[in-house]
Amino acid sequence: xxGLERLVDERSVLVCAGAGGVGKTTTAAAIALAAARRGRxxxxxxxxxxxxxxxxxxxxxxxxxxxxVAVDGADGELWALMLDPKRTFDELVERHAPDASAxxxxxxxxxxxxxxxAVSGSHEYMAMEKLYELHEEGRFDLLVLDxxxxxxxxxxxxxxxxxxxxxxxxxxQFFLAPSRTGLRLTAxxxxxxxxxxxxxxGVDMLQDLSEFFQxxxxxxxxxxxxxxxxxxLMADPGTAFVLVTSPRADAVDEALWFRRRLxxxxxxxxxxxxxxxxxxxxxxxxxxxxxxxLLGEKLGHKVARNFEDYRRLAERDRASxxxxxxxxxxxxxxxxxxxxxxxxxxxxxxxxxARLGLG
Amino acid sequence: xxxxxxxxxIVVTGKGGVGKTTVAAALGMAAARAGRRxxxxxxxxxERVSGxxxxxAVGYSETEVAERLxxxxxxxxxxxxxxxxxxxxxxxxxxxLVDNRIFSYLAAATPGLRELVTIGKIWxxxxxxxxxxxxxxxxxxxxxxxxxxxxxxMLGTPRTFRDVAxxxxxxxxxxxxxxxxxxxxxxxxxxxxxxxxxxxxxxxELRDELRSRLGMEIDVAIVNGVYPERFTxxxxxxxxxxxxxxxxLGSALHAALAEHNRARTQRVQLRRLRKELDPVxxxxxxxxxxxxxxxxxxxxxxxxxxx
Numbered sequence: 001x002x003g004l005e006r007l008v009d010e011r012s013v014l015v016c017a018g019a020g021g022v023g024k025t026t027t028a029a030a031i032a033l034a035a036a037r038r039g040r041x042x043x044x045x046x047x048x049x050x051x052x053x054x055x056x057x058x059x060x061x062x063x064x065x066x067x068x069v070a071v072d073g074a075d076g077e078l079w080a081l082m083l084d085p086k087r088t089f090d091e092l093v094e095r096h097a098p099d100a101s102a103x104x105x106x107x108x109x110x111x112x113x114x115x116x117x118a119v120s121g122s123h124e125y126m127a128m129e130k131l132y133e134l135h136e137e138g139r140f141d142l143l144v145l146d147x148x149x150x151x152x153x154x155x156x157x158x159x160x161x162x163x164x165x166x167x168x169x170x171x172x173q174f175f176l177a178p179s180r181t182g183l184r185l186t187a188x189x190x191x192x193x194x195x196x197x198x199x200x201x202g203v204d205m206l207q208d209l210s211e212f213f214q215x216x217x218x219x220x221x222x223x224x225x226x227x228x229x230x231x232x233l234m235a236d237p238g239t240a241f242v243l244v245t246s247p248r249a250d251a252v253d254e255a256l257w258f259r260r261r262l263x264x265x266x267x268x269x270x271x272x273x274x275x276x277x278x279x280x281x282x283x284x285x286x287x288x289x290x291x292x293x294l295l296g297e298k299l300g301h302k303v304a305r306n307f308e309d310y311r312r313l314a315e316r317d318r319a320s321x322x323x324x325x326x327x328x329x330x331x332x333x334x335x336x337x338x339x340x341x342x343x344x345x346x347x348x349x350x351x352x353x354a355r356l357g358l359g
Numbered sequence: 360x361x362x363x364x365x366x367x368x369i370v371v372t373g374k375g376g377v378g379k380t381t382v383a384a385a386l387g388m389a390a391a392r393a394g395r396r397x398x399x400x401x402x403x404x405x406e407r408v409s410g411x412x413x414x415x416a417v418g419y420s421e422t423e424v425a426e427r428l429x430x431x432x433x434x435x436x437x438x439x440x441x442x443x444x445x446x447x448x449x450x451x452x453x454x455x456l457v458d459n460r461i462f463s464y465l466a467a468a469t470p471g472l473r474e475l476v477t478i479g480k481i482w483x484x485x486x487x488x489x490x491x492x493x494x495x496x497x498x499x500x501x502x503x504x505x506x507x508x509x510x511x512x513m514l515g516t517p518r519t520f521r522d523v524a525x526x527x528x529x530x531x532x533x534x535x536x537x538x539x540x541x542x543x544x545x546x547x548x549x550x551x552x553x554x555x556x557x558x559x560x561x562x563x564e565l566r567d568e569l570r571s572r573l574g575m576e577i578d579v580a581i582v583n584g585v586y587p588e589r590f591t592x593x594x595x596x597x598x599x600x601x602x603x604x605x606x607x608l609g610s611a612l613h614a615a616l617a618e619h620n621r622a623r624t625q626r627v628q629l630r631r632l633r634k635e636l637d638p639v640x641x642x643x644x645x646x647x648x649x650x651x652x653x654x655x656x657x658x659x660x661x662x663x664x665x666x
Contacts, residue, residue: 020506021376021553110523111470148375148509192452193459200446202527205520209469250407251376280614285607294601294608299594306589306618307611309646340620342556 002357003332004242007270008035008142011240013135013233014270015145018244019254023275023336023343027244027356028146029057029080030349034358035142036071036078037350043079043139045131046146054082057346064088066134071346079140085126092129096222105215111208112215132230240270247277247320256327271332273356274321279337281307281314363578363666364390366547368485368539369501372510373551374561378583380407381658382551382642383503388659389666391428395498398429398484402477402505402513406432411655421484421494429497431484435473438480439466445490446528474516475533482536485545507565514540514573540575547578552632554582554625554641559632566636579666580632585641586622595619640665 007014008031016028025046032044043066057069057080064084071078090107097103106112131145198206216223233239241262245255255272262269287307291300325333336355343352353359363369371383380401387399387408398421399408409417409432412424419437424430440457447453456462466472483490485500504510517536524530540546550565552558562580569575590598595616602612633639642661645654 019376021374021558025557148506190459190461193456193462196447196452196456197462200443200527201529202524204526205524205529208523209465213465213468246376254405280610280617283607283610287607287611290608291611295597299590299597302589302594303598303611303615307607307614310611310614310618312646338617340617341624344556 002334004031004271004273004334004357007240007242007332008358009038009040011238011270012141013131013143013145013236013239015147015234015239015241016244016273017147017241017258019246019251022244022246022248022251024244025146026343026349026352027242027273027275027336028144030343030352030356031242031358032080032142032144033071033078033346033349034353034356035144036074036076037353038358039075040141041077041079041139042142042144043081043134044144044146045081045083045127045134054080057349064130066139069346076141081130081134083127083130088126088130092126092223092226093219096219096226098219102215102219105211106219109208109212109215111212128230128234129226132226132233135233235265235267237268240268242270243272244275245272245324246275247317249320252320252324255324259328269331271334272324272328273334273336274324275336276338277317277321277335278310278313281310281312282318363547363549364393364395364499366545366578367499368481368546369499369549369578370504370510370514370540370546371501371549371551372504372507372565374553374558375506377551377553377558379506379551380503381411381655382549382581382583382662383501384408384411385642385655385659385662386549387428387430387501388425388655389663390499390501391425392659392663394427396427396429396495397499397501398431398497400481400484400500400502401430401432402434402481402502404434408432408503411652413652433477433480435476438476439472441490442476442479471512471516471519474513475520478513478516478540479532479536482539485539507561511565511568511572514569514575518573541573543576543578546575548575549579549581550577551581551583554585554628554632556628559628562632563635577636580636580639581662582629582632582639582641584644585629586618586625586644588622588626590615590619590622638665 014028014031016024016031018024028044028046032042035042064081064087066079066081069078069080093106093112094103097106127145127147131143134140134143194206201209241258243255243258245251259269261267288300288304291303291307294300295303321333321335334356336352339348339351341348343349369386371379371386373379383399383401387397390397401408406416406418408430409415409422409424412428412430414422414424414430416432417424417430418432419434421429421431443457444453447456481500481502484497487496489496505513517533517540521530521533521537524533548569550562552562566577569577598612598615598619602616603609604612629639629641640662642658645657647654
């Protein structure tokens with residue numbers, strides 16, 4: 001059994017991470033589809049702000065709840081979910097608010113309203129939150145998560161910790177002062193600092209922020225506990241990270257950088273998938289004379305020249321794969337060739353699954 | 360299209376992995392050649408532009424990488440520090456604020472603040488009167504913006520802060536930035552795509568979102584990596600008729616058919632984009648293992664010709 005097969009059959013969470021444009025979404029969907037064919041109840045979750053997963057599954061659009069995707073002849077099930085970060089955030093507030101007034105205070109706060117849907121970090125955190133929620137519900141054997149490009153994916157791994165740090169720090173306490181301004185001074189230096197800040201931001205901004213953090217503060221414990229659990233799920237032995245890359249040097253750099261981060265944080269690394277590998281041109285040999293003989297001089301020449309270009313690409317791709325193999329000694333590595341056409345439906349995903357060794 | 364380099368700011372965005380940074384650098388090269396004192400501004404942790412010009416990382420300092428062409432990497436930490444320093448002339452008071460632990464946690468936890476200070480610095484670079492007299496103004500700032508969704512988030516942040524803060528220095532500044540970004544005479548949007556189905560879909564979605572959320576329009580779509588049409592349909596048929604054997608010749612024939620198929624698939628996507636957006640500039644696929652100065656030059660000449 002290949003390394004990836006084992007992960008698909010045995011793990012309960014697979015997180016696909018890597019640079020932009022390397023086929024993460026397609027890989028995540030192909031893995032989930034293959035898992036369904038292998039008898040598992042699998043769900044693929046994408047958090048990309050753009051609507052890519054729906055495209056690759058041939059669906060019109062996905063909601064914030066898992067949608068069943070019909071797969072002929074599969075023993076298992078395929079579900080797909082495209083995250084709505086704003087709705088997830090709202091649901092989280094509803095869950096943790098001690099009462100209706102605390103809930104409404106947050107949901108109607110202008111800072112919350114305007115920024116809960118727009119800010120990058122919030123999307124990443126909400127994705128983890130949704131993943132955790134689905135995992136807790138236990139409806140699926142396997143969750144496959146498609147993450148944003150790795151630069152933000154690091155934000156995304158850090159987000160639960162960052163949130164906990166903020167909640168544990170005194171800053172939140174500071175805003176929990178009973179007076180409506182929330183700016184009761186706890187120390188002289190802080191008083192001056194906030195006086196300065198007030199001058200910069202204006203009273204309104206600070207007032208809104210203060211109200212936001214006050215309202216949020218009532219839910220702090222719930223949020224923090226949840227963040228710890230999300231964090232624990234990422235490090236769980238039932239979870240594995242699948243690094244997705246293309247043979248391009250910058251994408252390989254990012255994959256290796258991500259691999260080091262996983263090691264630093266003791267997060268479980270599973271496998272590397274190298275997409276878009278040029279395979280035409282891996283066979284050596286002079287073709288000019290033979291091509292001329294077969295196709296005539298003009299066309300034969302074009303074929304030979306084109307082959308030269310493909311050989312250069314194949315050479316680059318081989319070097320990239322060797323570099324990955326050298327640096328990731330022993331880790332499962334799967335090569336997927338560059339298909340002639342985009343993968344955009346279930347048949348394409350099935351073909352890709354076969355190339356992933358999951359047929 | 361004559362006016363793209365006459366704007367003060369060009370926002371380069373698009374789906375992840377489509378070559379935004381390369382296009383931003385090539386645009387910068389073309390603008391500098393057209394006589395504009397230009398700076399290319401990166402906003403991600405990993406700097407790449409300076410490397411394309413054979414330099415080491417430049418960090419948060421405006422560094423000349425070629426004639427009339429500068430590069431900077433803007434990170435929110437430096438941008439926030441600079442903004443606060445400018446706002447609080449007293450060194451003592453400044454230290455009091457930034458050394459305050461509660462303030463630093465608050466700043467880290469305030470949603471959108473990182474995006475705001477980043478776009479604020481980009482706006483500052485584009486001002487004719489810079490923040491201090493020693494900094495010379497630029498004719499053009501080209502920002503290699505984050506991918507679609509996050510790029511939109513960043514562009515929308517000033518308005519949000521303006522609306523929340525309402526009055527005071529922050530609201531005023533946020534309003535200046537928002538007005539600058541949404542003035543088509545000052546700010547242009549170049550969206551980068553690949554001639555593939557999903558990047559094209561995302562480009563069209565981005566156009567709709569920019570329009571509905573911010574009232575901004577795309578000035579040009581730049582499609583990277585367009586395959587040459589090396590083989591005509593009849594030629595491909597002739598090749599297909601003899602393909603299928605093993606060895607190097609078989610591999611060469613297969614490569615020719617693959618090229619033909621990809622070029623054809625790409626043309627379909629390019630046509631889809633052209634139906635919806637104008638102008639669309641196609642850049643050639645470079646059969647080069649890695650991008651070097653010469654290839655960048657070639658792309659920039661191509662852009663110059665088409666713009």
